[in-house]
Amino acid sequence: MNLTATHINYYQLCRRKLWLFSNGISMEHTSDTVYDGKLLHESSYPQRAQRNEEMLISAEYEGITLIGKIDYFDARNNVIHEIKRSDKVEEAHIRQVKFYLWLLELNGVEGATGLLEYPKLRKTDEVFLSEDDRGQLKKAVSVIKSLLDSDTCPPILGAKICKSCSYFDFCYSREEISDR
C-alpha cells in the first residue's frame, strides 16, 4: 500500500473522500492545475527548474510505503521548499510539508525545516515538525490503513466543505445537502 500527502490531506478533510480516492474513484481534474503549477515553478525559480532538483522520497512505516515529491530540497541548509500557485495560504499546504519533513526524518535526515513559498502572494511561511505533529502523522497513517482495508465506504459528511468538493455530485446526486 502506498500513501501520499494527498491521503493525509483527505484524511483530515473527509474519510469518505479518502476512501473514494483510494479506491480509484477520482473526480479531480488536476491536469491543468498541475501544468500551471509546473509553469509557475519554472518561471518563478528558473535556476531550480534547470537543475531539476525535484526530489522523490519514500519510507516504510508499519508495512505502508509513504511517498512524497518535494519541489526542491536545499541539502546544504536542510530546507524543503514547496511552491504553491494558490493565492491563499491553506492548512493542507502546511500538512503536506510536515509530511515531507517526517519522511526526511524516517530516512535519517534530522532537523530539517520547510519553507512554503507563494509567488503570487509574495509570501513565504516557515514550517516546523513538532513532536505533536509526529504523533498526529503516525495516528493518521494507522487510521488510513484500517480505513483502506475496509470494503465499506464511509457515510456522507453533510458539511459545508461538501459544496466545494469534487465528489459533490457523486455524493449528493440523490441527497439534499444540509446547511451545517
Ligand code: SF4
Ligand atoms: S462531497 Fe462531502 S461527503 Fe462527499 S467526499 Fe466530498 S467532502 Fe466527503
